[in-house]
Amino acid sequence: MNTRNLVLAAAAALALAAAAPATAGLVVVQQTSLTFSPNDITITAGDTVRWVRTSLSHTVTNGTGTSDPNVGALFDAPLNATTPTFQYVFTVAGDVPYFCRPHLLMGMTGIVRVQPDLSVGVGNDIAAPGPRLLAAYPNPFNPRTEIAFELEAAGAVALRVYALDGRHVRDLRLGDLPAGTHRAPWDGVDGQGRTVAAGIYVIRLDTAAGASSRTVTLVK
Ligand SMILES: [Cu+2]
Incomplete structure (x- = not known):
């Protein structure tokens, strides 16, 4: 992904997150x-x-x-x-x-x-096909949370963490996955192995069928 696309993806993630802050239940x-x-x-x-x-x-x-x-x-x-x-x-x-x-x-x-979860956002209607990020648990978290997501169809996915300023923090899952429910842990560490600062992060799932975003909060 080039820089411009990365910025667009982050902006889209933020728009979804801002419209619908997720709360883990x-x-x-x-x-x-x-x-x-x-x-x-x-x-x-x-x-x-x-x-x-x-x-x-x-x-x-x-x-x-x-x-x-x-x-x-x-x-x-x-x-x-x-x-x-x-x-x-x-x-x-x-x-x-x-x-x-x-x-x-x-x-x-x-x-x-x-x-129904109405916080998933435009383009992620319950009845619409496409990927769905479920609630992260625990959230807020320290030191580790687990993100669950559902895929309607097998295919390539990118599950990434962004900071609120759009900075790409970490890739959690990249590659092909079968349809169904999957889980990916995040230990609050960035791609360079550094523990990130406390705060809100955007988890974004991209697939060929669409995208889905949620926020998680790291507390210290
Ligand atoms: Cu009983």
């Missing part, structure tokens, strides 16, 4: 006795829900019950002494009921209502 659901608390939550696509065990042995299983044809299709995780937490990134808008297998009949159920 994390919602914690506590298991208390035979309940999930809170058991009815509303989040935004891209957010993470973390279930935390306090006692006994449970599961976190998507579906309305064992006869649901989609039971366990998204997650069916133990929540016990060995595995006291489970978390899942909800990327698709819609209601996701879930339950605990051992305690379904005692009413140990919950629901996650996932709203």
